[in-house]
């Protein structure tokens with residue numbers, strides 16, 4: 001066991017006592033006064049961990065290699081359930097795979113409270129509520145992105161790596177996606193598979209250049225309920241149509257890197273979008289999702305709330321915050337209109353929606369059929385906000401930011417309903433909104449990304 005100081009270039013093994021939870025699904029420990037963010041740990045444990053880099057002068061990052069004194073909240077790593085023969089090699093993105101589901105929600109609530117306190121000086125003790133009917137936390141994703149390795153095998157990326165770990169089925173997926181037998185698929189030339197499931201149909205987007213053979217294999221492997229879309233070949237002249245998803249600088253391969261979003265490309269909460277136009281190999285580019293009795297059209301590669309219960313849950317919670325006498329609602333970052341349409345229909349209000357993705361606005365206009373609804377394509381941070389009593393906002397992880405919070409303070413709105421998937425940017429924006437005169441009426445956390453480090457919040461503010 002090394003007792004020498006660690007640096008980026010010299011990994012070391014440390015014995016650590018794990019303290020509280022930290023952002024990103026890690027836990028905090030200390031080594032010779034230096035903070036260590038440890039992946040794969042549970043608070044209260046004693047572990048042996050290997051450093052994986054970090055700024056040695058300020059903090060270290062490490063991964064558990066052996067648990068010396070386990071927490072009672074530790075469970076066998078659920079990622080092993082997705083291993084193919086020859087596995088298991090573990091992949092990234094299921095930060096709480098080794099933690100009891102209920103306890104993972106408590107850890108998320110502690111991180112949320114900590115960020116609200118540190119950034120916004122708020123003394124709140126929010127809980128993180130389970131989605132209705134959640135039991136295992138393993139079957140919720142209606143949107144799944146998989147990488148494809150050089151041999152054409154679908155898999156997940158290893159943590160902080162481009163290495164593809166092949167999997168037998170899509171992790172955390174809803175049953176309809178989970179039953180697709182990935183271990184049998186070979187799609188050489190493909191770079192990424194994106195699955196989306198709606199009411200009773202699904203779509204698979206194949207990115208990269210798989211050629212006709214692999215696409216035929218995919219067609220045979222999937223039932224008729226699945227549409228298949230493929231990227232147009234590079235150089236076909238059919239690139240992005242230029243409609244901007246409006247997420248500069250945001251971007252992961254999912255909920256966080258959305259600067260290159262085309263109107264027909266993914267605009268998930270952080271995810272990088274596709275770059276090329278899609279061709280329908282079979283089926284349709286559009287899916288229909290029914291939420292609380294209302295039908296929503298959404299493109300297979302357009303933004304949609306990922307947890308199968310999220311659309312109805314968020315729509316209900318947002319609508320409940322809208323006063324019955326509301327005459328006008330503005331829905332910022334409205335996507336295909338899910339939150340604003342539900343609320344406007346309930347109280348009979350006029351609706352304005354603003355969203356960066358042109359294709360989403362086209363769908364929103366269809367989805368708002370029968371309502372007094374007006375939608376505009378544009379960047380929220382550059383928009384003049386329409387006069388309204390209530391503003392709903394559901395920004396990407398980057399949050400609203402100073403330009404938008406300033407517009408909200410200048411607007412005539414007396415109620416804000418802020419839906420967020422990032423506690424840190426929420427806290428920053430709440431600080432600005434409170435300083436400008438809004439008061440927090442309620443703040444609820446929801447575990448809409450079970451067994452990952454992410455959570456959703458809905459905050460109601462009034463003035």
Ligand SMILES: C[S@@+](CC[C@H](N)C(=O)[O-])C[C@H]1O[C@@H](n2cnc3c(N)ncnc32)[C@H](O)[C@@H]1O
Pocket residue numbers: 245246247248267269303304305333334335336337338339354355356357360378379380381394395396
């Ligand atoms: C988290 S999604 C919310 C969508 C919608 N509220 C829903 O529940 O389906 C965020 C949306 O904001 C859009 N967006 C991101 N940055 C934007 C910006 N600066 N201006 C306008 N829209 C933006 C994205 O295209 C995406 O549709």
